[in-house]
């Protein structure tokens with residue numbers, strides 16, 4: 001049986017169009033830091049991107065001219081990916097059995113996805129496909145609750161009250177398998193944060209929530225109740241909301 005989380009599989013297959021439309025891109029400085037300063041990747045370097053989704057992160061790699069193979073288990077996500085990144089090869093696959101031979105990759109990159117497969121089997125598989133000295137790089141956009149306005153804070157806290165049914169980056173369970181991988185990688189993992197923000201229209205708040213797997217998987221009735229609460233928070237809010245985020249970048253080098 002597939003080890004891919006079933007909520008991830010069904011939700012991302014159902015919501016890929018909304019996801020692609022409303023989710024944020026990735027801070028350019030944070031991406032440049034990882035690709036150039038940490039990994040020293042040169043044009044043509046072989047990269048396996050795992051859980052590539054609709055290509056929101058893949059797109060930010062364009063300036064580096066890398067040789068990317070994107071791997072993604074959700075058919076819907078792959079469909080949107082082909083529209084956003086038509087020049088990048090994407091294949092059906094998952095983090096536990098990457099469809100490539102041993103030791104070919106300079107880097108394995110995972111954006112907004114490692115929490116779905118944060119275990120020792122996936123980490124071992126990443127090491128299998130990496131060259132010695134190659135890098136595993138993980139990235140996540142996160143809500144910056146220290147900087148958030150009251151409207152953002154209330155919406156995010158409401159949304160998070162539904163997220164206990166799925167693995168999420170903010171639950172921090174992803175750190176353990178990384179730090180327990182000293183037979184494969186230099187441990188502990190390292191990390192750096194980049195503060196960022198984006199302006200969204202008030203109308204985008206609800207689709208943003210709907211793009212979360214754990215909201216997609218609610219019943220219509222539950223969604224309706226949640227939407228009412230969101231609408232109440234948004235009464236009197238500005239038309240344009242300044243959403244405060246930070247990009248978390250984490251990495252380890254293969255030994």
Ligand SMILES: C[S@@+](CC[C@H](N)C(=O)[O-])C[C@H]1O[C@@H](n2cnc3c(N)ncnc32)[C@H](O)[C@@H]1O
Nearest residue numbers: 008051052053056074094095111112113116117
């Ligand atoms: C939140 S999306 C992130 C997509 C994209 N990387 C981005 O940054 O927008 C998480 C992705 O991980 C994928 N995923 C979930 N479980 C996976 C697994 N076991 N192996 C590979 N990808 C997986 C999902 O299908 C989904 O496309």
